Amino acid sequence: MTDAPPLLPVPGAGRPQEDPWADVLGTLEMDAVFCSTGRLSEPWGIAMPALPGILMFHLLLDGRAVVDVEGQRHDLGPGDLVLVPHGAGHAVTGAADDPATGLWDVDRTVVADRYEQLRIDGGGRPATLVCGAVGFTDPGVGRLLASLPPVLRAPGAEDEPGAGGDGPDGDWLRAVVAAIDHEVRHPRPGTDVVTARLADVLLVHVVRGWLEAEEPASGWVAALRDPALGPVLRAVHAAPQDPWTLESLAAVARLSRTVFAARFARTVGEPPMAYVAGCRMDAAARLLRDPDVSVERVARQVGYDSVPGFHRAFVRRHGATPGAWRATGPARTLAEVLER
Structure with a gap:
C-alpha cells in the first residue's frame, strides 16, 4: 500500500531541519484566480468582495493608495505590497475618503480568463496598482493562512534606508517590483503569466518574513x-x-x-x-x-x-x-x- 503524502509538510517532517521553513513555503503552490493592473486617478476606489479561502494582494507601483480591511487602514506608497490572507472583503482607494466602486462595476479590458486591465479616471493624481487573488493547490495550506494576521505588509521597494528596504532584501524586492512594473507598462504576449508568477514570488517573500519575525502565542x-x-x-x-x-x-x-x-x-x-x-x-x-x-x-x-x-x-x-x-x-x- 502506498503511503498518503503529507498535504502540508512541517519543519522536520522527512528531512533535516537545516532550513526549517523550506517545506512549508514549498507547499504554497499558487493558482491565480484573478490578476489585474489598474490605471487609476483620484478620486478612485475599488471594493473587493469577500473571497473565503482566497488570499488577495495589492502592489502599488506608483502614486498612493489606502487599503481598508475591517476598519484597519494601511497607507501605501510606491513599491508597497499588502496581503489579505483570509479573503476578507475590503476597499482600496486613492485617498481615505474616496468612494469605492464594486469590483464588477469598474471599467475594464479583459486580456485573458484570469487577467484584466482596470481603469478609473477621476482626473486627479494618478496611480498604478497590481491586484490579485490566489488560491492554493494544497487544501492544507489553510492552516498556515489561518495563523497569519488579517493583513500582512511588506516593506516598500522605495523605503528609506533603515525602514526595511535597504540591504540585500531591499535590492531584491526593488528588482522584482521593477520587473512587474516593466511588464505592466510594456505588455507583451504572456504578460499575464509573467506578472502572476512574479507576484507569487513576492507573496512567498512576505510570508517568509512573517515566519522569521513573529512568534504567535497560538495557532x-x-x-x-x-x-x-x-x-x-x-x-x-x-x-x-x-x-x-x-x-x-x-x-x-x-x-x-x-x-x-x-x-x-x-x-x-x-x-x-x-x-x-x-x-x-x-x-x-x-x-x-x-x-x-x-x-x-x-x-x-x-x-x-x-x-x-x-x-x-x-x-x-x-x-x-x-x-x-x-x-x-x-x-x-x-x-x-x-x-x-
Missing part, C-alpha cells in the same frame, strides 16, 4: 514551534494514515493524555483527533486529483477501511463528496470562486 505556527506539540504535528503530517490515538499522540509529545489534549486544543484550536481527521481528508483531496486512483484506494491510503465512513468524513471536511470534489477541481477564475 498552527505556534504549535510547530512548541517543543511538545511540534513533534506531534511532524509525525501526523509524515504519516496521516497511521492508526493514531490520543494515547499514541500523547506519547510522541511525552505528556499525559489530559495535559496533551488540553495543550493541543488550546494552542491549535481543535482537539487532537479532529486535527488528525482533517489531515487525512486534506491528503485525500490531494490524492483525488489523480483520476487514475479510485476513491476506494484513496480511502485506504489515508487510513480508512470503510469507504462509506471515508465519504462521510470527506463531506464533513470539504463540503462535497469525493466524486464531486474530483469532478469540479479547484476554482480557477474569480467567477468560479464566487459561485461556490
Whole structure:
C-alpha cells in the first residue's frame, strides 16, 4: 500500500531541519484566480468582495493608495505590497475618503480568463496598482493562512534606508517590483503569466518574513514551534494514515493524555483527533486529483477501511463528496470562486 503524502509538510517532517521553513513555503503552490493592473486617478476606489479561502494582494507601483480591511487602514506608497490572507472583503482607494466602486462595476479590458486591465479616471493624481487573488493547490495550506494576521505588509521597494528596504532584501524586492512594473507598462504576449508568477514570488517573500519575525502565542505556527506539540504535528503530517490515538499522540509529545489534549486544543484550536481527521481528508483531496486512483484506494491510503465512513468524513471536511470534489477541481477564475 502506498503511503498518503503529507498535504502540508512541517519543519522536520522527512528531512533535516537545516532550513526549517523550506517545506512549508514549498507547499504554497499558487493558482491565480484573478490578476489585474489598474490605471487609476483620484478620486478612485475599488471594493473587493469577500473571497473565503482566497488570499488577495495589492502592489502599488506608483502614486498612493489606502487599503481598508475591517476598519484597519494601511497607507501605501510606491513599491508597497499588502496581503489579505483570509479573503476578507475590503476597499482600496486613492485617498481615505474616496468612494469605492464594486469590483464588477469598474471599467475594464479583459486580456485573458484570469487577467484584466482596470481603469478609473477621476482626473486627479494618478496611480498604478497590481491586484490579485490566489488560491492554493494544497487544501492544507489553510492552516498556515489561518495563523497569519488579517493583513500582512511588506516593506516598500522605495523605503528609506533603515525602514526595511535597504540591504540585500531591499535590492531584491526593488528588482522584482521593477520587473512587474516593466511588464505592466510594456505588455507583451504572456504578460499575464509573467506578472502572476512574479507576484507569487513576492507573496512567498512576505510570508517568509512573517515566519522569521513573529512568534504567535497560538495557532498552527505556534504549535510547530512548541517543543511538545511540534513533534506531534511532524509525525501526523509524515504519516496521516497511521492508526493514531490520543494515547499514541500523547506519547510522541511525552505528556499525559489530559495535559496533551488540553495543550493541543488550546494552542491549535481543535482537539487532537479532529486535527488528525482533517489531515487525512486534506491528503485525500490531494490524492483525488489523480483520476487514475479510485476513491476506494484513496480511502485506504489515508487510513480508512470503510469507504462509506471515508465519504462521510470527506463531506464533513470539504463540503462535497469525493466524486464531486474530483469532478469540479479547484476554482480557477474569480467567477468560479464566487459561485461556490
